[in-house]
Amino acid sequence: xxxxxxxxxxxxxxxxxxxxxxxxxxxxxxxxxxxxxxxxxxxxxxxxxxxxxxxxxxxxxxxxxxxxxxxxxxxxxxxxxxxxxxxxxxxxxxxxxxxxxxxxxxxxxxxxxxxxxxxxxxxxxxxxxxxxxxxxxxxxxxxxxxxxxxxxxxxxxxxxxxxxxxxxx
Numbered sequence: 579x580x581x582x583x584x585x586x587x588x589x590x591x592x593x594x595x596x597x598x599x600x601x602x603x604x605x606x607x608x609x610x611x612x613x614x615x616x617x618x619x620x621x622x623x624x625x626x627x628x629x630x631x632x633x634x635x636x637x638x639x640x641x642x643x644x645x646x647x648x649x650x651x652x653x654x655x656x657x658x659x660x661x662x663x664x665x666x667x668x669x670x671x672x673x674x675x676x677x678x679x680x681x682x683x684x685x686x687x688x689x690x691x692x693x694x695x696x697x698x699x700x701x702x703x704x705x706x707x708x709x710x711x712x713x714x715x716x717x718x719x720x721x722x723x724x725x726x727x728x729x730x731x732x733x734x735x736x737x738x739x740x741x742x743x744x745x746x747x
Contacts, residue, residue, distance in 0.1 A: 628699055637666055638675055642700040646689035
């Protein structure tokens with residue numbers, strides 16, 4: 579789906595092509611929905627190529643973004659039970675994507691670190707997104723887009739937290 583200024587100016591909706599013209603917000607919401615679907619497809623394709631599950635891939639990206647995380651932190655991020663996160667970490671260790679080390683702050687806990695193969699996989703994924711963003715958005719618009727993502731993400735989280743109960747593993 580391509581959204582251009584003419585589409586926005588016409589007020590055409592992308593949520594329901596047969597509906598009467600509506601606000602540009604409907605066009606934005608439909609574009610966001612399509613972006614989410616395409617993002618999900620990319621994650622499925624990449625996880626299949628890496629021979630891991632989509633949740634494992636999300637864990638890999640999370641672990642790569644930190645300098646050692648506990649299984650509990652990873653499980654909280656993914657909203658998984660402790661048993662499920664143990665199985666996930668076991669799979670990722672077996673695939674050489676992550677490694678475990680003792681937690682110097684808590685001898686009952688371990689830290690999970692990204693391994694070289696995991697870092698390479700995350701770098702490949704990041705490269706896909708860098709290519710997509712730089713190939714479709716002007717350099718001057720990237721910071722504004724980042725600010726918009728932050729603002730929408732915060733507003734969405736705030737709105738959801740006042741209307742729904744948080745999910746607990």
